[in-house]
Amino acid sequence: MLIHPPRFWNMMARSYARRPVGNQAAYEYKLDFTASHLSSQDRLLEIGCGTGTTALIHAPNVAHIDAIDYSSEMISIAREKAKEQDVGNVNFEVSAFDCWPIPVKDQKYDAVLAMSILHLVLDLDATLDRVSNSLKEGGLLFSSTVCLEGVEKYAIPALGAIGLLPKIRVLTQEILVERMLAFGFSIEHNWRPENGSAAFIVARNGARRR
Structure with missing residues (x-):
């Protein structure tokens, strides 16, 4: 479950959909890196997909x-985009991740995308545990997470508390990596642009609890 209730994101959805990407070069780097690790047979899960842009970009590369x-309004916009683009292999559904069923062994995902979402969840450990159990052994978690350092640790949460920004949890890059390792992931790639606060971490699922 996310820190903000669904009604917050429903109100934000249309303006969010019109908002340009904050760091286009970094976004394209993450897209390209992710695409280079996908195959046409892969099954993916994207959690917190928003208005569907990233899923629709990756759709031609996977099964x-x-x-x-x-947010039902975010999913409504995503479905509109899919229809406009004639994309048929993306299933957009209204669901919190903790309500989405964990696949049985033979149907686990090859990859999970968690882009701009891990800093918004109430329970990071529970989320990572659920990601691990949703992935095949050796499957990949692609994540882009706002990590706060210095004065950002105080300023951004304060703006969230008064409603000027979404509420986010205070995470550092080191803490995020440590929690991923604790849940059986190995870190394949750890990158952060100089002019951005989001850490792009790609982690491979291990054999813990299998």
Whole structure:
């Protein structure tokens, strides 16, 4: 479950959809890196998919994507985009990640996308545990997470508390990596642009609890 209730994101959805990407070069780097690790047979899950842009970009590279968000308005926009683009292999559904069923062994995902979402969840450990159990052994978690350092640790949460920004949890890059390792992931790639606060971490799922 996310820190903000669904009604917040429903109100934000249309303006969010019109907002340009904050760091286009970094976004394209993450897209290209992710695409280079996908195959046409892969099944993906995107959690917190928002208005569906990332899922629809990756759709031609994979067999199927389940893309979920607990904002019904975000999913409505994503479905509109899919129809306009004639994309048929992305299943957009309204669901919180903790309500989405964990696949049985033979149907686990090859990859999970968690782009701009891990800093918004109430329980990071529970989320990582659920990601691990949703992935095949050796499957990949692609994540882009706002990590706060210095004065950002105080300023951004304060702006969230008064409603000027979404509420986010205070995470550092080191803490995020440590929690991923604790849940059986190995870090394949750890990158952060100089002019951005989001850490792009690609982690491979291990054999813990299998």
